[in-house]
Amino acid sequence: MTHLGRVDLNLLMPLAALLQERHVSRAAQRVNLSQPAMSRALQRLREAFGDELLVRGPGGYELTPRGERIQRQLATVLPTLDSLFSDADFAPAAAAESFRLVGTDYSARILGPPLFQRLFQQSPRSTVNFQAWHDRVFDDLARGRTDVVFFGATPPPALHSEELFQDHFVCLMSADHPLSARPRLELDDYVRCSHVMVTVAEGDQVAIDRQLQALGTARTVSLTVPYHTAAPFALPGTQLVATLPWRIVARHAEGPALRAVPAPAEIRDMTYSMSWHSRLDDDPAQRWLRETIRSVAATVQTFGEPYSPATGA
Numbered sequence: 001m002t003h004l005g006r007v008d009l010n011l012l013m014p015l016a017a018l019l020q021e022r023h024v025s026r027a028a029q030r031v032n033l034s035q036p037a038m039s040r041a042l043q044r045l046r047e048a049f050g051d052e053l054l055v056r057g058p059g060g061y062e063l064t065p066r067g068e069r070i071q072r073q074l075a076t077v078l079p080t081l082d083s084l085f086s087d088a089d090f091a092p093a094a095a096a097e098s099f100r101l102v103g104t105d106y107s108a109r110i111l112g113p114p115l116f117q118r119l120f121q122q123s124p125r126s127t128v129n130f131q132a133w134h135d136r137v138f139d140d141l142a143r144g145r146t147d148v149v150f151f152g153a154t155p156p157p158a159l160h161s162e163e164l165f166q167d168h169f170v171c172l173m174s175a176d177h178p179l180s181a182r183p184r185l186e187l188d189d190y191v192r193c194s195h196v197m198v199t200v201a202e203g204d205q206v207a208i209d210r211q212l213q214a215l216g217t218a219r220t221v222s223l224t225v226p227y228h229t230a231a232p233f234a235l236p237g238t239q240l241v242a243t244l245p246w247r248i249v250a251r252h253a254e255g256p257a258l259r260a261v262p263a264p265a266e267i268r269d270m271t272y273s274m275s276w277h278s279r280l281d282d283d284p285a286q287r288w289l290r291e292t293i294r295s296v297a298a299t300v301q302t303f304g305e306p307y308s309p310a311t312g313a
Contacts, residue, residue, distance in 0.1 A: 014041040016078060018054060019071040020143050022061040075279050090284030092123035097285045099126060103150035104133045104200055105227040110247050111150065115296045135202055141277050147286060148293065149275045153206040161275040164297035167245040169263040169270065174236050180259040187264040194222040196231045196242040207270045208243050215266055232258060245270055
């Protein structure tokens with residue numbers, strides 16, 4: 001208690017913001033302080049810990065080893081303190097929470113509409129920030145900048161993840177493509193095609209290209225696009241093939257100009273999951289958010305009929 005008695009607990013939130021943002025102005029905005037007030041808080045924190053905590057490096061501020069240890073400890077301490085001083089129950093109708101979600105256009109299109117409707121029907125004063133997928137998404141999750149991530153491949157084991165539903169892949173192509181009448185594409189024919197790649201993460205369409213890598217092969221990519229929903233528009237009148245989840249094809253690619261053919265048997269179904277950091281396990285608002293997502297995902301599972309090569313639908 002001797003050490004705790006010397007610490008101003010009002011500095012905990014500025015401390016967390018400084019260690020996460022590594023930038024005085026952004027940290028000040030995060031906790032609604034002026035920049036001079038945040039600078040004074042940083043000086044007081046340095047004196048309290050007897051450490052610089054943040055030092056200037058070539059690319060901006062970097063954490064000292066002590067700062068890194070404190071940041072890891074705060075990830076556990078702050079949620080515990082928050083639950084200590086907050087009500088145990090969460091009342092969505094009266095709450096004004098800010099939920100931060102990240103996913104590709106697949107999740108925004110397939111999960112988004114029913115999820116947003118459910119969230120705002122039950123918690124009309126809350127806000128939702130649905131951000132586009134990017135390569136730092138799991139780092140943001142670890143740093144507390146994101147609440148839930150939707151992902152169609154294997155997430156890092158350090159996160160808590162839960163399967164929401166599965167989807168299978170089809171190859172979408174122009175109706176006059178030489179392979180459009182096949183009941184299913186064989187892998188050899190598939191890799192020889194000219195492909196449209198949806199660049200999901202690290203320049204790959206992860207759910208497809210990592211499976212091909214495991215098989216010791218690769219496909220020829222002639223066009224890359226950032227969105228699943230953009231791929232079908234590039235196909236009519238070309239020799240391009242887009243490998244897409246069936247739910248996207250069913251909702252975006254109807255019409256006589258395109259044909260959907262089942263992907264090679266070697267390309268397994270996609271397991272679509274949500275992931276979150278363990279520090280959010282016991283937060284009442286976050287538990288409600290995840291339960292709402294589960295409930296909506298259960299309705300998504302029943303969408304549409306399986307692809308039938310006989311009917312092409």
